[in-house]
Amino acid sequence: MxxxxxxxxxxxxxxxxxxxxxxxxxxxxxxxxxKKPGAKVQISIDGKVEKTISLDEDYEYQVTTDMGNNRIVIKDGVVDVTAADCPDKVCENHVTIKNVGETIICLPHKLVVEIVE
Amino acid sequence: MSKNQNIETTKNSISSTKHSGKTNKEIALTGVFIALAMILSYLESLVPIGFAVPGIKLGLANLVTIVSLYKLGIKNTIIISVGRIILSGILFGNMMIIIYSLAGAFVSILVMLLVMKTKIFSATGVSICGAIAHNFGQIIVAVITLENMNIMYYMIVLAITGAIAGTLIGLLSGMIIRNIHM
The missing domain is CATH 1.20.5 (Single alpha-helices involved in coiled-coils or other helix-helix interfaces)
Structure with missing residues (x-):
């Protein structure tokens, strides 16, 4: 054998x-x-939609839950997670997103940042 | 050449005595394999390669899984994988890492066992299938916990990196399986 x-x-x-x-x-x-550029960004925590923000204007959004903090920055139509206190920093190191269906995910905080039409 | 054959015969004579002390030998080997897998996954955690897309990794610990699948059988392989994941998880990780790792390992070992049984592929093909199955298992857990189907997009990138990493690990495993006789 x-x-x-x-x-x-x-x-x-x-x-x-x-x-x-x-x-x-x-x-x-x-x-x-x-792929096509999206119009809005949808922020979900634990599968529930928390907030939907337009990509047209620059905006900063702080997500604070009992799991931790993430800072989401919208600038010139692209979305980035700039700061997070999760252990792996995957979301922070993730490339920026702007097209429909693209996501930035923070698994420890159960956070999904997703571009929608 | 003749030297190699000599070594071959010596090894064969050792492996032929395998049946006498099987249980003890298996227990010892299983322990050694768990330790080896833990060291390899720790070594891998020191070299971060997953930058833009999470989940990209070489899967060094899979080297141990494949070798043990061929050499120690499915039962010991499950013990080794689960043992490694739980011990590494407690020492260096957290509960979530354990859950994701177990999901990846479960799908991966199942697929590798089935692929191995078909005998169509060598250890390299088994490793490629295992790597992609591992990524797929973890993606499924992410889809379930985050309730978001779009995560499946990651699978395309992970299929490519998994195939490449799987090939490298598979080639290495093949060399080990061919040259180590226990």
Whole structure:
């Protein structure tokens, strides 16, 4: 039984890898081509919509829950999370968002910042 | 060449005595594997590579999972993974990390076991499927806890990075599986 496992990589592995990359890239390109700038940003906490803000004007919004704080900044039509007291800082390091469907998520605070039409 | 064959025969003779002290040997190996997996996941946490999109990682601990899946069987692999996640979670993480890790590990091990049984792929293919399944499992937990379907978009990026990371880890695992006889 041990002998037949000796191949490190088989032809089928390469086919699998290429197939996954091609499918993912096609989907990625499709999303890139069909994306459009959003009009509003929707801030949800624990699945419930907390606030919806227009992207047209610059605005700063502080989210404070018993789980922690996040600072959301809207400037020139793009949304960014600039400060957070969560341990992983994933939301703070996230790139800015502006197209419909894009999100910034803070898992520890159950916060979802999402661009909507 | 002849030296290699000598080593091969020695190793085979060791592995043929496996059945006599199986339980003790398995227990010891399982412990060593848990320790190794913990060290690898700690090492990985020291090198942050997930910048723009969360969840991108090499998955070094999966090296241990794949090797043990081939060498120690499914039961020990589950013990090793769950043991590693709970111990690492208590030491370096929190409850949420444990839940996300368990979800990823559960889907990943299930998929890897099924893929391994089909014998279509080598350890590399098993690893690729495991990496993507791991990301998928965690995305599903995020979709459920945040009640937001748009998180699924992350899956596209995570499928690409998962496939690449899975390939690297799979190649390494393949070399280890081929060269280590226990």
């Amino acid at each position: 041990k002998q037949e496992e000796s191949a490190i990589i088989k032809k089928s592995d390469i086919v699998l890898l290429v197939a996954i990359l091609v499918i993912a890239l096609i989907t990625f390109v499709y999303i890139m081509l069909t």
